[in-house]
Amino acid sequence: MSDGDDRGDRGDRGDRGGRGDRSDWDTVPRLVRWSAERYADTEAVVDGRTRITYAELGARVERAAAACMANGVTVGDRVAIWAPNSLEWIVAALGAVSAGAVLVPLNTRFKGTEAADVLGRSGSRLLFVTGTFLGTSYVASLRRAAGEAGGEVGGEAGGSTGPGAGPLPGLPELEQVVVLSDDAPPDFRTWKDFLASGEGLAEAEVHRRAAQVDGDCLSDIIFTSGTTGRPKGAMITHAQTLRAYDIWAHLAGLRSSDRYLIVNPFFHTFGYKAGVIACLTRGATMIPQPVFNVDTALANIAAERVSVLPGPPTLHQSLLDHPARDAHDLSALRLVVTGAAVVPLRLVERLRGELGVGTVLTAYGLSEASGIVTMCRRGDEPSVIASTSGRAIPGTEVRVADADGAPLPAGTPGEVLVRGFTIMRGYYEDEPATAEAITEDGWLRTGDVGVLDEAGNLRITDRIKDMYIVGGFNAYPAEIEQLLGLHPDVADVAVIGIPDARLGEVGKAYVVRRPGSVVTADDLIAWARREMANYKVPRVVEFVAALPRNASGKVVKGELRVGDRGAG
Template identity: 50%
Template sequence: MPPVENALTIAQLFANAALAYGDSLAIDDAGRRISYRQLDQLRQQAARALLALNVQAGDRVAVWAPNIWEWIVAAGALQSIGAALVPLNTRMKGTEAGYILRESGTSVLFVIGEFLGTDYPRMLAAEDLPDLRRIVSLRGSGPDTLAWDDFLALAAEVPEAALQTREQGVGPHALSDLLFTSGTTGKPKGVMTQHGQNLRIVRDWSEVVGLREGDRYLIVNPFFHSFGYKAGWLAALMRGCTIVPQQVFDVQAVLECVQRERITVLPGPPTLYQSLLAHPQRGEYDLSSLRVAVTGAAAIPVEMVRRMRDELGFATIVTAYGLTEVCGFATICRPGDSPERVATTSGRAMPGVEVRCVSNTGRTQPANVPGEVLIRGYNLMLGYLNDPHASQEILDAEGWLHTGDIGVLDEDGYLRITDRLKDMFITGGFNVYPAEIEQCLLHYPGVAQAAVIGIPDERMGEVAMAFLLPAPGQVIDQVQFIAWCREQMANYKVPRRVQVLEAMPLNAAGKVTKNALRELV
């Protein structure tokens, strides 16, 4: 086993990768080419700069930026000194980001200055952030931010020995990250996971999908998501791949990049491949370098898998299923599985992980009988930050995590997700939680009740639809309502359709019956 794969902490992964891959290209970001050796030097420099800012082991440090090389350096640096990474979704508004920064007690924030016409630091101006001491601007600079180069220069104040001492105090059981995921309660919860378990699952994942040294890995999945972070740059560093980050998903840009950069590995949501297959100029691009595709648990047509193989040239196509609560990985197809199996299942359990489906009384279901999907293994989170009650609700005494997803296991242990207990749906690769949107909609003037469901959408998989009950005597203008929603929440959460009702369908307990709303649609 190469020394890289023996790493027990993320700092060791960077250091071992520098030894193993040396002058090989680690990152190629729009012309900024960084070797493995240079990447490790940058990580150490940024880590010493964080020590100069007095960041302690156990502190939280957030990154709010698109897929750029500085993201990886900042994350590796903060994890090297025992801080926990808190990634923020670039689509969040100031109030959404502010909530997570407060909840996590983030002390230092790395942020993009301006992205897609938005001034990110300014979005936080009105937020009360008592624990936040410094904002470092990864690109660009602002009045209250420390520019990236000025930040790196702080490393000169801290001797290398101080960094070595701190690194030695970080072990495999140290907290590596806090990824916030929305639950049925509507408020995002911080999922706590450790260095060692993340590295082990990433090692197994990259082995199964067959990542190779020298692979050119186009990462379209956002770094703030466990797929883009763990199955993305962490896996790439472990196997000696070249990371080619893409900031915004744009089909034309992907086609040009695959041809120009000779991309071999291209994971993404089903919408990515559907968009590539449907592109009118696809035939004009040389996509012959493509080898590995990995996509998520959303149902995909068997025909699409065949076309990915025959028209896009992928030799390995696998589907997978995971949750933030299990380090992002639970089941995965294996290379060589039939197109039918890849399209209709999410694979079988990862090595060292158990999956079963149970009835509502907790009995294990026989093959091909639906039940709630339970997961057990070394990859389970430590729990939710500051929320032992929610942790106990999802983790039982025998060590099983209750996913809230309904699934079926076949005789060979391949999992098919059939429904979601929690009403969550997936829009273009993003998990969408109706309860979170509903809470926001109740702030709109004149809304007495709100209910949200996912409705089918050819391009995005599913999109939100809102049902509104106006307060007595109020009239809701749908155009103004949707415009308001766009200001309040990330675009993927914004309802695409709105229906105003005279009465909400309720069950005996007085709760809105979502199935009745689905029938209305």
């Protein structure tokens, strides 16, 4: 068993890369005010041509909090955000949380039906949404999905018809939708109009509201799909979030002089908490990038003198292999934190040797454990960084156990169990799933298979729940199988992950056609692209007469994987 211990991880405090002063901030709103005072003149966010200091960021967040309060948001209300990385995302999210709301980030890869499902099940009262992103109108797709859910195909009808009624007929609890742009449809509000609605609220009122929030209050609900295919919301508190990412910033060595390119999506803990929250604790400069594009990333790193670049291994591999890499000055880059997939030793060596990155670390986490479980330490050997995800962070324990939960010795594979302060308060309104995930004595069953070495370093070797990772995004076969099963020509389907040179892994679907069907692989893939997030779409479809099943009727995926080993 691996135990995280504070004693071996103490270092300088504050802006030199050590611990932040947590006594000054036990909640996100207090952290925002503290950073606005502590790092007042330091550049906080660079988003395109917009540059603001920490003092200016604090003022914008308080204005957003005032607007949330003026529009009826109270402590504990759920407020959702469905938008790519941007300054507006940061301000809207922190503003909502500062007003006492529980943040519900939505995956920007979601289709309208997927977003509407999470909005409805979370009971979100307010939604911040982008306009058009990557050629898709999120507003239009949400209108269609909510309209169909409300029995009005096309979703053109709807509008505020009374107290508690919102602009989307299928989402009665959603009272307002705010579009993060200068234009909005008739029943929605613009970002500018929303902010203006809070101007009559005194600053003291905003501060009083923030004071009502304590460390045990929920700060966010991160919805993550399980093997049942039904998204589950992991509930995390302010205290858990701040303690975890103060530790993350300390172990990584984040400093106030750092300039952090945040490519990891804000809807994920890696982007929001290891990005925005960690930067707030140290006064580092945030440079949000809405979608990963290697040319844009290279340009940003050079122009903004980026020093910190976390992300999945595919991101760093793309930078290293880009033919125009040498035309950009990447000399400021000093810290890389990666994970979410196997990290080749060669990648660690190239980052250090070719780019001169002084610190390369790997980590492992999941939403149910606040996004962080283990992490390498500065000074670890490259072989340890490449072959493991490091040791338990301070305040947590990691155990590898057999099917009965009994601990296994070092070097023996088993299910990874985690216990400590990071473990979620449970799944939102889902007690049976919570009881299944967390044992009576507090161990979280991760569903991942791993091995601990003698030093307590964890190596993830497989996934009990069949999850695979597409370019840093978790893909769950059961969820994808349920969606593919809705196609009228699909009688049976099983999905597995197969190796892919660019994305690490991609989905392959084994499909049994309905009698008389002539649906092709291209037809099914094109249909899937319309119905589900892109990373979930299988890249390969193979038609079979029947799926291999055991005596209990379960698909034997091991037989399917045999023929796909080494495919790419």
